[in-house]
Amino acid sequence: MLDRINNIQKEEKAILVGVIQKEQKEQQLTEYLDELQFLAETAGAITMKRFFQKLPHPDSRTFVGKGKLEEIKTYLTINPADLVIFDDELTGAQINNIQTELNVKVIDRSDLILDIFARRARTAQARVQVELAQYQYLLPRLRGMWKHLERQGGGIGTRGPGETEIETDRRIIKEKIALLRKRLTEIDKQSFTQRKDRGAFIRVALVGYTNVGKSTLMNLLSKSEVFAENKLFATLDTTTRKIVYENTPFLLSDTVGFIRKLPHHLVESFKSTLDEVRESDILLHVVDISHPQYEDQIKVVNKTLQELKAQDKPTIMVFNKMDLYESQNFDQWLEDSVKEQIRSEMRQRWENETRGNCVFVSATERKNIDELRESILNKVRESYQIRYPYKSEFFF
Ligand SMILES: Nc1nc2c(ncn2[C@@H]2O[C@H](COP(=O)(O)OP(=O)(O)OP(=O)(O)O)[C@@H](O)[C@H]2O)c(=O)[nH]1
Numbered sequence: 001m002l003d004r005i006n007n008i009q010k011e012e013k014a015i016l017v018g019v020i021q022k023e024q025k026e027q028q029l030t031e032y033l034d035e036l037q038f039l040a041e042t043a044g045a046i047t048m049k050r051f052f053q054k055l056p057h058p059d060s061r062t063f064v065g066k067g068k069l070e071e072i073k074t075y076l077t078i079n080p081a082d083l084v085i086f087d088d089e090l091t092g093a094q095i096n097n098i099q100t101e102l103n104v105k106v107i108d109r110s111d112l113i114l115d116i117f118a119r120r121a122r123t124a125q126a127r128v129q130v131e132l133a134q135y136q137y138l139l140p141r142l143r144g145m146w147k148h149l150e151r152q153g154g155g156i157g158t159r160g161p162g163e164t165e166i167e168t169d170r171r172i173i174k175e176k177i178a179l180l181r182k183r184l185t186e187i188d189k190q191s192f193t194q195r196k197d198r199g200a201f202i203r204v205a206l207v208g209y210t211n212v213g214k215s216t217l218m219n220l221l222s223k224s225e226v227f228a229e230n231k232l233f234a235t236l237d238t239t240t241r242k243i244v245y246e247n248t249p250f251l252l253s254d255t256v257g258f259i260r261k262l263p264h265h266l267v268e269s270f271k272s273t274l275d276e277v278r279e280s281d282i283l284l285h286v287v288d289i290s291h292p293q294y295e296d297q298i299k300v301v302n303k304t305l306q307e308l309k310a311q312d313k314p315t316i317m318v319f320n321k322m323d324l325y326e327s328q329n330f331d332q333w334l335e336d337s338v339k340e341q342i343r344s345e346m347r348q349r350w351e352n353e354t355r356g357n358c359v360f361v362s363a364t365e366r367k368n369i370d371e372l373r374e375s376i377l378n379k380v381r382e383s384y385q386i387r388y389p390y391k392s393e394f395f396f
């Protein structure tokens with residue numbers, strides 16, 4: 001059972017399955033599945049087909065209805081795949097039931113995200129955090145997953161081999177969780193001491209949905225070389241750089257991206273990485289304006305910030321990938337004046353919503369970066385002013 005922790009193999013063929021409630025639009029599901037497909041691709045899997053179903057609520061036994069499961073099964077007999085990925089979190093029993101029915105590996109969105117995180121983890125801290133989240137995710141699902149073995153093993157009232165196996169696995173996992181927690185506490189102590197040394201500086205954190213361009217902006221603003229890539233969760237570890245603009249120093253941190261339905265345990269075990277966000281003075285909330293669901297993504301980020309109790313910090317909304325937005329939305333025959341009007345309306349709308357705290361940029365084309373620098377500088381200066389009201393210059 002513990003082999004569920006194993007990574008997805010490269011080039012595995014996958015089938016995606018999503019369910020939407022009656023009131024949701026199909027368009028929304030398509031976009032959800034696009035994201036799931038991108039996640040699968042990031043994990044190294046190739047999507048062969050996508051299935052979806054409209055249901056008032058998911059089936060407690062098999063998540064999708066009986067008919068849909070039959071349909072998937074029929075497809076699989078003609079087009080063998082290596083795994084089926086569900087867009088929502090499944091219970092242990094559901095995983096087991098579907099797996100028995102389809103005779104193929106079944107994972108859910110959380111599994112997939114955990115897998116990507118495991119693959120991407122570079123530092124000891126990130127590795128321990130991911131492993132902890134994986135075991136915590138697995139623990140409540142053990143019983144369901146073992147159930148069919150139990151049925152085959154002992155009769156009513158007997159302790160079949162399945163039961164012993166569950167107990168053994170559960171004990172191993174609990175011990176592992178305790179060990180990982182202890183190790184994480186030790187690592188946290190070290191990073192806390194490191195962070196404490198930075199006390200005098202105003203701290204700015206880049207936050208946002210995954211793949212919006214945080215690391216690209218970090219590199220641009222700090223002239224550093226943080227890994228940026230068109231994959232989800234390219235960044236798992238926090239990178240911090242000291243920057244000085246016009247004699248004003250501050251610290252800029254790049255952080256892990258957020259996503260819709262981020263597994264709860266992952267947020268919990270990444271708490272220490274996310275401390276950078278919690279302890280920062282200013283947030284740069286980066287948005288990929290070219291993404292069709294960018295407004296939803298803003299909501300997801302705001303909700304996650306709320307969970308971290310970081311929602312009330314001074315924030316600049318950085319609308320990135322303007323170049324892509326324009327190449328997607330502006331017809332080449334469109335007159336410049338019309339383009340300018342569209343830009344100006346968009347700007348006006350967000351200026352109102354953010355009370356003037358927004359900038360529209362393109363990190364890759366280096367457009368409007370000076371305006372972004374200026375906005376950051378103003379916010380940083382305001383923060384120093386509040387922290388050290390009697391100082392007029394800030395040299396450290
Ligand atoms: N067209 C365009 N692409 C951009 C822009 N900024 C970033 N990108 C691309 O978007 C992809 C993601 O960029 P990253 O900087 O890795 O994004 P991130 O927010 O750090 O992503 P995670 O670390 O995965 O959360 C990369 O392929 C970048 O080259 C931009 O302004 N325009």
Ligand SMILES: [Mg+2]
Pocket residue numbers: 214215216227228234235254255
């Ligand atoms: Mg990044």
